[in-house]
Amino acid sequence: MSSFSVTEPSSRTKWFAGTLVVLYAVITMIPLVWIALTGFKSPADAISYPPKYLIGGDSDTSFTPTLEGYVNLFTTRTRQTPEFLDANPPETWADEIVRQYDMVIVGPSKFGERFLNSVIIGFGSTFLSVFLGTLAAYAFSRFKIPLADDLLFFILSTRMMPPIAVAIPIFLMYRQLGLSDTHLGMILLYTGVNISLAVWLLKSFIDGIPTEYEEAALIDGYTRFQAFYKVVLPQAATGIASTAIFCLIFAWNEYAFAVLLTTANAQTAPPFIPTIIGVGGLDWPAIAAGVTIFLLPVMIFTILLRKHLLRGITFGAVRK
Amino acid sequence: MAEVILQNVSKAFGATQAVEDITMTIEDGAFVVLLGPTGAGKTTTLRLISGLEKLDSGSVHIGGRDVAADTPAQRDVAMVFQQYSLYPHLTVRDNLAFPLRSPILKTPEDVIAKKVQQIAEILQIPHKLDNKATALSGGEMQRVSIGRALVRDPQIYLMDEPLSSLDAKLRADLRVELKRIQSDLGSTLLYVTHDQIEAMTMATKIGVLEEGRLVQYGTPKEIYENPKSIYVASRLGLPRINILPSEIFPGAHKGAQIGLRPENILQSDAGGDGIEATVLRSEHLGDQTRLHLDVRGHAITTLSDPHQDYAAHSTIKISPQNPLYFDAAGLRVA
Numbered sequence: 190m191s192s193f194s195v196t197e198p199s200s201r202t203k204w205f206a207g208t209l210v211v212l213y214a215v216i217t218m219i220p221l222v223w224i225a226l227t228g229f230k231s232p233a234d235a236i237s238y239p240p241k242y243l244i245g246g247d248s249d250t251s252f253t254p255t256l257e258g259y260v261n262l263f264t265t266r267t268r269q270t271p272e273f274l275d276a277n278p279p280e281t282w283a284d285e286i287v288r289q290y291d292m293v294i295v296g297p298s299k300f301g302e303r304f305l306n307s308v309i310i311g312f313g314s315t316f317l318s319v320f321l322g323t324l325a326a327y328a329f330s331r332f333k334i335p336l337a338d339d340l341l342f343f344i345l346s347t348r349m350m351p352p353i354a355v356a357i358p359i360f361l362m363y364r365q366l367g368l369s370d371t372h373l374g375m376i377l378l379y380t381g382v383n384i385s386l387a388v389w390l391l392k393s394f395i396d397g398i399p400t401e402y403e404e405a406a407l408i409d410g411y412t413r414f415q416a417f418y419k420v421v422l423p424q425a426a427t428g429i430a431s432t433a434i435f436c437l438i439f440a441w442n443e444y445a446f447a448v449l450l451t452t453a454n455a456q457t458a459p460p461f462i463p464t465i466i467g468v469g470g471l472d473w474p475a476i477a478a479g480v481t482i483f484l485l486p487v488m489i490f491t492i493l494l495r496k497h498l499l500r501g502i503t504f505g506a507v508r509k
Numbered sequence: 510m511a512e513v514i515l516q517n518v519s520k521a522f523g524a525t526q527a528v529e530d531i532t533m534t535i536e537d538g539a540f541v542v543l544l545g546p547t548g549a550g551k552t553t554t555l556r557l558i559s560g561l562e563k564l565d566s567g568s569v570h571i572g573g574r575d576v577a578a579d580t581p582a583q584r585d586v587a588m589v590f591q592q593y594s595l596y597p598h599l600t601v602r603d604n605l606a607f608p609l610r611s612p613i614l615k616t617p618e619d620v621i622a623k624k625v626q627q628i629a630e631i632l633q634i635p636h637k638l639d640n641k642a643t644a645l646s647g648g649e650m651q652r653v654s655i656g657r658a659l660v661r662d663p664q665i666y667l668m669d670e671p672l673s674s675l676d677a678k679l680r681a682d683l684r685v686e687l688k689r690i691q692s693d694l695g696s697t698l699l700y701v702t703h704d705q706i707e708a709m710t711m712a713t714k715i716g717v718l719e720e721g722r723l724v725q726y727g728t729p730k731e732i733y734e735n736p737k738s739i740y741v742a743s744r745l746g747l748p749r750i751n752i753l754p755s756e757i758f759p760g761a762h763k764g765a766q767i768g769l770r771p772e773n774i775l776q777s778d779a780g781g782d783g784i785e786a787t788v789l790r791s792e793h794l795g796d797q798t799r800l801h802l803d804v805r806g807h808a809i810t811t812l813s814d815p816h817q818d819y820a821a822h823s824t825i826k827i828s829p830q831n832p833l834y835f836d837a838a839g840l841r842v843a
Contacts, residue, residue: 401594407581408588410611423598
């Protein structure tokens with residue numbers, strides 16, 4: 190027998206593929222690493238040339254990490270007279286950091302609030318999209334629905350034009366309905382955009398679950414809904430997890446509608462972060478700090494659901 | 510346990526008539542086997558009784574009650590699927606306990622534990638109880654699937670070829686075990702199989718289906734010895750019954766075709782009575798010998814004494830015994 194095998198790649202192929210994957214990962218990671226590093230630089234280090242990318246040390250390309258960016262992100266500050274500064278010694282480590290620019294912290298910034306808005310709207314609309322999408326997908330997959338194909342096509346057709354094309358009608362409708370600048374309004378809007386993706390993705394997952402499981406559960410003394418809940422849902426976990434990630438990424442990153450429809454009350458983080466630019470010069474470390482924090486929830490969410498994604502489509506115990 | 514009555518039951522899927530006008534009574538405590546080739550409507554009949562399919566016409570009574578409007582859960586039937594659909598996200602133990610935990614049964618956990626253990630021992634899988642259902646071999650999955658029905662005490666057990674993917678030894682063990690459980694508990698059981706030995710040994714009654722119609726319903730002995738048609742006669746018997754034009758044999762002909770079971774053909778040496786047949790080959794199976802013969806251009810199979818050894822191409826004489834006569838359309842005439 191030769192060492193050639195159709196199913197098992199040779200060690201050279203594996204090595205080559207591995208190198209490609211690592212290279213690709215490194216290239217895609219560079220901007221993220223750069224943003225994370227910038228968040229810990231002083232404003233001067235952030236724009237210095239040659240760029241500084243080593244932490245600590247005293248070479249040309251190294252910088253001393255500081256929490257300045259994070260302090261600036263979370264606080265509002267004013268410049269004070271030397272007399273005032275002398276009379277009020279700094280109380281916290283954050284005070285110390287802003288003192289070097291003759292400033293004092295006067296209160297928290299809006300970032301925390303905006304970030305919380307993002308969490309409420311992003312996760313709220315993701316939950317609603319996946320919840321409604323799962324029920325609709327199950328119905329389309331299992332029941333005889335009149336005009337099912339046309340309905341499915343209609344659902345898909347809502348994604349055929351860019352959502353922003355209907356921005357002005359939506360803006361006017363939202364103003365009439367009192368949904369402008371509300372959490373509910375944004376949750377409904379993002380759910381509306383995501384629902385078609387959710388229905389189509391989940392339908393294909395549920396189609397792949399043999400109906401024998403539900404039939405067995407029906408015979409075993411369960412109602413249709415209990416069979417759905419106890420037998421179909423656990424097996425659709427993979428599909429639900431990946432659909433949820435897609436929905437969250439869209440709702441989390443959405444910028445155009447957020448700029449248009451939210452201002453003081455329900456503004457999310459994406460339109461807020463660029464406004465930091467306007468506060469007395471380009472504060473790159475604060476922006477980078479905001480972006481780093483903004484990235485974390487989606488990252489954590491994806492890592493938490495990773496187990497379900499990696500599991501892939503498990504082979505069931507139905508004989509075919 | 511209860512009596513199940515089907516009355517003029519019909520079901521079509523699009524243009525295909527899956528079940529047509531079936532009327533049969535499955536008595537309380539009976540073990541009824543449905544026989545028929547693929548597509549004869551056996552599985553559809555089970556699904557109609559269980560409520561997984563809706564009747565087009567006719568009625569199903571379980572324990573004297575018309576169940577037309579009942580859900581499968583309300584009908585209180587247990588079913589073993591041909592695709593032994595175990596819940597892949599559960600362990601074997603939870604699969605077996607699943608029906609007992611249903612909102613209809615709501616069995617206390619200590620009773621569940623006892624029943625599950627008991628069934629697992631009968632099915633020889635107690636060491637697999639904590640495995641995931643997907644981590645089992647095909648035969649083990651099928652046993653769990655049978656177990657999931659047996660933990661319950663339903664109105665009727667419906668089993669769709671439950672032993673088909675087991676190895677011969679386990680199959681024989683479980684066949685005896687199933688029959689024992691059924692007669693101990695007095696359970697009513699409707700069982701679909703292709704296997705003649707299962708049908709003959711377990712059934713109190715056999716129903717033969719042909720293209721959705723119930724063509725004969727009776728005890729195994731009746732079906733075997735007194736079939737209504739060539740179709741029914743060919744369902745049972747191994748090797749299969751030989752069908753020949755009756756004019757091959759001299760004597761009174763009561764029909765166009767004659768049916769001879771392999772054991773009903775008397776053989777004698779070339780000098781004996783009967784008509785001539787040429788030995789094509791003989792197969793020694795240990796307990797029996799099968800003779801493949803050529804009779805005037807027709808191939809037939811018969812059984813002979815295991816110690817008798819006929820050489821190929823030798824000529825013997827054969828004569829019929831207890832022949833069955835059928836008309837040209839295959840219906841029994843005598």
